Amino acid sequence: MRDTDPGPRTWLVVGDKGGDNAQVATIADQLPWRYETRFVAMRPRYVKGKPWVRPSLHHLDLEASDALEPPWPELIITVGRRPSLVALWIQREAQEQTGRRPRIVFIGKPSARVGRFDLVVASSEVLLPAVPNVELLSLPLMRLDEGRVQQGVAEWAERFATLPRPLIGFLVGGPTNPFRYNRNMARRLSGLARQVARDGGTPYLSTSRRTPERFTRWLAEGFPEAGKIYRWMPDASDNPYSALLGSADGLIVTGDSISMAVEVARLGKPLGILMPGYSPVGHVDRLRRWATRWLMVERPALGRTLYRARLLGVTRDYDGFYQSLIREGRAAWAGTKLPMPGRPAALEVERVIVRIRELVNA
Template identity: 45%
Template sequence: MTPRIWAVLGDKTGDNAQVEAIAAVLGLPVETRRLVFKPRYRKGKPWFNASLRHVDRAASDALTGPWPDLVITIGRRPAMAALWIRKQSGGRTRLVILGRPKRDLSAFDLVIGSAQYQLPDAANILRIGLPLMRAPEERLAAARHAWDETLSALPRPLVVLLVGGATKPYRLDAVTVPELLAAARTYAGAEGTIYISTSRRTSQAAVDALRAQLPANARLYTVADSGPNPYLALLDRADALVITGDSVSMLTEAARLGRRLAIFDLPLDPFWHTVARLRPLLMRLGLVGFERDLGAFHQWLYAHNHAVPAGKPLAASAPAATD
């Protein structure tokens, strides 16, 4: 009998794409259950347990029997729903989660974690290098067509600087900007073009500093601009990329396209130096969950020749990362 499989999705496009990537290669029918979360829990974190209290059930796909044999999911809020589904099935439903569960690894039959996750050795842990995300080819092609005339007219090399934002334990502020621009100039030289694109997480202080210190050979796009976002076109056409180390998604998409990539390692917030020393103890006590280690993610990219630290020479070409 064909197993009943549910892909339980949340509100994050990148997360959902990873679940859908697994569903697409199973060779079995997979039913989608898309969840909508109550407003207070879209950013606020509900206490992690088997529950639907954070789900807007009227706006979500129905979660009713017959219950699935297998659930594939990702993220804190969908994982809570997955645990609830298994409870309704009398414990029969098996659970596969991508990323890091909140504390209780044994609650899941399979945990698939990429290089940034600090996960212990266990029978139900499957380690992979990169998250299962990539820029869709059809969207890249559309961006290539839309931006071809504009980008073709720019002096080469085209060095794209993709700027994320502060994320614990790292800071990205106005003080960081001069070093960031210097890293991009390393690869653009005097003749090339630096094209800077910020993200939703880039602070206004950092954006203001970028604008104030913008080199003569640079262009700047911010998410507040009214025009179309050049991100995919820049990813497609860049001769070299400098990406701030906080953004796993941008780094992954660049690596999967085989772009020449330099990672700008953000400075640590001083507060987190102390927290980092205490983290192993706090994890053993169950007071914090399994956090990301972006440094480990960067090291994986370096070790597999997909990137170099910003400022280091770039290879003539880079291999495209595969699953």
């Protein structure tokens, strides 16, 4: 169909974040027309630093980025704060030079105002105003790499075969606003692992890039002898993460990592959520998120008015997201009975393609 339907000239404007880019690719692969990718690299100070929200290329390493020049696109699909500023710059340049304004589809939590984009596609953890150019999905458009999981299962089959069942994987993230990883969090994780061991099973814990080494040491102090702890290392060849996704009888994920929870949900595996603790400032931030959820979800007209008046912003709703997974029977709070294996959570990309078609045909 791509050979017969030229469609609008489409650019995917993406940066260096693989997870973000994968969501754009999930949409692009379902488009019935061709597209081109424009990779943009950041100047060192903006790899982690946040540039001002405005149409601009000031944060780019232009020599390391793909060329941004005419012929300009008619449709731009982008994701993330830094690439979205580039998309807005392209839109402005194209309109000034040609008189035609490219449409922008933004994926995820926007840093710019929602109205700057023609379509915003986000999942339920992002609290957005109820406006026509917002499309809310149940889960992020993260496609599970089933080949990677199957490869992990095969590589770890012999090592897992000798472990007492049930095999419960513990997937650990790291501190991020508003959460903190302290000794109490380590004790809670270790306590859950000891319960698995007391029941005759094997707790197998895998840390991640964001897990502080000090926190891993605290975990080891109270972890049962029957359990296993994998300490994350860059470029390690023996990381059990994918194998646990495919082989574990259940998985417990720390609530700071929505992406890990989504991967488990995509497999339909029994999923437990352990929410980290909050710092004093984090408790205030949690209250802010709760108030935003109440306004955006329970009082959408008021929330929309406050957003337009710039008295209310967009934020992530961790609690609400996990509560929705629990209501759907896809998860339970860690320490309670895990749900039975269920139907893998489907991608909702078809809805997005319909909205994009409506946008380009308008």
